[in-house]
Amino acid sequence: MSVSPPSSVRGSPIRPLRSRRGCKTCKSRRVKCGEEKPTCARCTKTGRKCEYEGTTFGTFSSAPATDSILDNPLSSSPNTVWRERRAFAYYFQHTALFVGGGLETDFWSTIVPQVSRSEPAVWDAIISLSALFESPEPCPDIAFLRQKDLRILNQNHRDALGWYSRSVSSVRQRLDRGDGDIFVGLVICVLFMCIEGLQGGVEQATRLYTHGVQLILTLRAQIASGAVDSSKAVLLENNIVPIFVRLGAIALNFSxxxxxxxxxxxxxxxxxxxxxxxxxxxxxxxxxxxxxxxQRTCLGHLVMFHPSELPYEILTQQATLLARLKVWHAAFTDLMESLRRKDALSPQQIGTGALLLTHHEMLFIMVATSTSLLETTTDAYLPQFQNIIEQAGVALDASARSDGSQPPLTIELSVAMPLWFTSLRCREPRLRRMALTLTGRAPPVQGFYKCATGVRLLETLIAVEDMYGMKRKTAQGTTGSIMPESTDELNGSNRPDSSSDIFRFDLESHPATPDLDYASSPYSVGSEMKPGTTGGLIPEEARIKPINIFRVQDGFPPGTAEEDIAKWSPYREQSFMHFLRNERDPISGTWHLVHGFTPIDY
Structure with a gap:
């Protein structure tokens, strides 16, 4: 499908969606501006003075008519058509710029709006997403609203859900007619996932993601057979597939x-x-x-088989991934140095570079420690965890909007994932808490998931580890530190020990991750932590590895003793965290892998 505006809409009151973000110099010369900030590449190359209208990165230069329509709140007019046009104006000026993190302006600001001109379902999805993006207060999902009165929502949310429902109906009608276009279906799928993400609809978004992957594979097959225009292959591989890969990388944390x-x-x-x-x-x-x-493949082998029996293929794959990470960093360093030499690095590009570095550090630690069940293997990477925190601060400063806030949703890579990983795997108390605090500054919704939900999981995990740490100190006859308030609920008289000790796997004592060619990050902040940043590390026996979250009403993990779980809570909707913990036999020194469970407000 061509994304050029069809002739039937050329007379539409909606004007052509050309970017108005170019600099004043390029506009006056009537040449295409690359829109690089603070000075565009064309002006830099020709030595001309480069100026932009407005001072805030990430906003369009507005036509007066567009400015005026945004001066009034979305809910201030009973005119439905006016509210739709205002929602679209807000999408074009704000949502499209931030939901993709600033590197996907072609998709969000050009392709999606152009498709909407001939596809009512896309138009409705755009304005629904825009209304939720502008008013990101907690919004009940559709299933909840089937049982509740829509009047509990404000006008923005009623509009958003009405437009979303209309879009869903349009999609169903096209499917019933058998005239669905796969590329349009993928655009709608991305928009629907964003809408569900803002509403907390993780399960619905995950189903949409799976359906979208099937559509991508179908479209790839049609392109390969010559049944579809090759221009769609460019749009698919350059725009759609990268979005799904990023969303998939985010979703793998939880599902x-x-x-x-x-x-x-x-x-x-x-x-x-x-x-x-x-x-x-x-x-x-x-x-x-x-x-x-x-990492998932390694964990499956480590739990089911003896650690020393990891297949050679897994160890080879580990070495290959570490080598590719090293190559990625070398190429990335060359790029950043090239931009610096050209004096073409804007503050936003520096922030993007810092963001990418946080992900590289995280992946390096993840791959290097995946072949060991001992959680203490991550202690060798405290400098990398510290670098994640430092770079995350730079990235958050750069991605903030003009009022200092972060956008309510991003489906771009975000610092939330490396910070979450740091809070989960770094057991140096100060660094862990700093990562948890910085997570609160990240966009509230990352892909399908609300950061607040991940923070609650981490707080529960930290409380459980503190509890085991105290028990270990008590058993050794030492005085433990004061436990956080959240631990009181876990250890209260109305709840049993969080570890059910249902399963035991005998593991021979084994060393930490073996020496590798790349034993440290290629851009580590140093071989030692900075003075004053280290604290008492949590012992191995007190560390836990979360496996999954489940509810009683959805069934129990295989092998779970239901009576042990049921005594925690009589409520079927209660969520539980399933985790692993290493326990060493004091006599034989053999490690035992213990499966534990604890209630969690998730």
């Missing part, structure tokens, strides 16, 4: 999504050289998905 099906055509993960920060981002996104899939 199983079929992102692996999209990686077969990404042999080198774009690590041989980068022409732009966008290509560097695509490379690290692919590596992020592959690293997490590798």
């Amino acid at each position: 199983a999504v079929p992102v692996g099906a999209l990686l077969s055509d990404s042999e080198h993960a774009l690590t041989q050289g980068f022409a732009s920060l966008r290509s560097a981002r695509e490379g690290i996104s692919i590596l992020a998905a592959e690293a997490q899939l590798f």
Whole structure:
């Protein structure tokens, strides 16, 4: 499908969606501006003075008519058509710029709006997303609203859900007629996932993601057979697939999504050289998905088999991934140095570079420690955890909007994922708490998931580890530190010990991760932590590894003793965190892998 405006809409009151973000100099010369900030590449090359209308990065230069329509709140007019046009104006000026993190302006600001001109379902999805983006207060999902009165919502949310419902109906009508266009379906799928993400609809967004992957594979097959215009192949691989790979890399933190099906055509993960920060981002996104899939494979083998029996293929894959991460960093460093020499690095590009570095550090630690069940293997990477925190601060400062806030949703790579990983795997108390605090500054919704939900999980995990740490100190006859308030609930008289000790696997004592060719990050902040940053590390026996979250009403994990779980809570909707913990036999010195469970407000 061509994304050019059809002739039937050329007379539409909606004006052509050309970018108005170019600098004044290029506009006066009537040449295309690359829109680089603070000075565009064309003006830099020709030595001309480069100025932009307005001072805030990430906003369009507005026509007076567009400015005026945004002066009034969305809910101030009973005119439905006016509210739709205002929602679209807000999308064009704000939502499109921030939801993709600033590197996907072609997709969000050009392709999606152009498709909306001939596709009512896309138009409705755009204005629904825009209304939720402008008013991101907690909004009940559709299932909840089937049982509740729509009047509990404000006008913005009623409009958003009404437009969303209308879009869904349009899609169903097209499917019933059998005239669905796959490319349009993928655009709608991305928009629907964003809408569900803002509403907390993780399950719905995950189903949409799976359906979108199937559409991508179908469209790839049609392109390969020549049944579809080759222009769609460019749009698919340059715009749609990268979005799904990034979303998949984010979703793998909490669920199983079929992102692996999209990686077969990404042999080198774009690590041989980068022409732009966008290509560097695509490379690290692919590596992020592959690293997490590798981590899951390792955990499955370590739990089921003896650690020393890890297949040679897994160890080879580990070495290959570490080597590719090193190559990625070398290519990324070359790119950043090239931009610096040209004096073409804007504050936003510096922030994007810092963001990509946080992901590289995270992936390096993840891959290097995946072949060991001992949680203490991460202690060798405290400098890398510290670098994640430092770079995350730079990235958050750069991605903030003009009022200092972060956008309510991003489906771009975000510092939320590396910070979450740091809070989860770093057991140096100060660094862990700093990462948890910085997570609160990240966009509230990352992909399908609300950061607040991840923070609650981390707080529960930290409380459980503090409890085990205290028990260990007590058993050794030492005085433990005061436990956080959240631990009181876990250890109260109305609840049993959080560890059910249902399963035990005998593991021979084994060392930490073996020496590797790349034993430290290629851009580590130093071989030692900075003075004053270290604290008492949590002992191995007190560390836990979360496996999944489940509810009683959805069934129990295989092998779970239901009576042990049921005594925690009589409520079927109660959520539980399933985790692993290493326990050493004091006599034989043999490690035992213990499966534990604890209630969690999730």
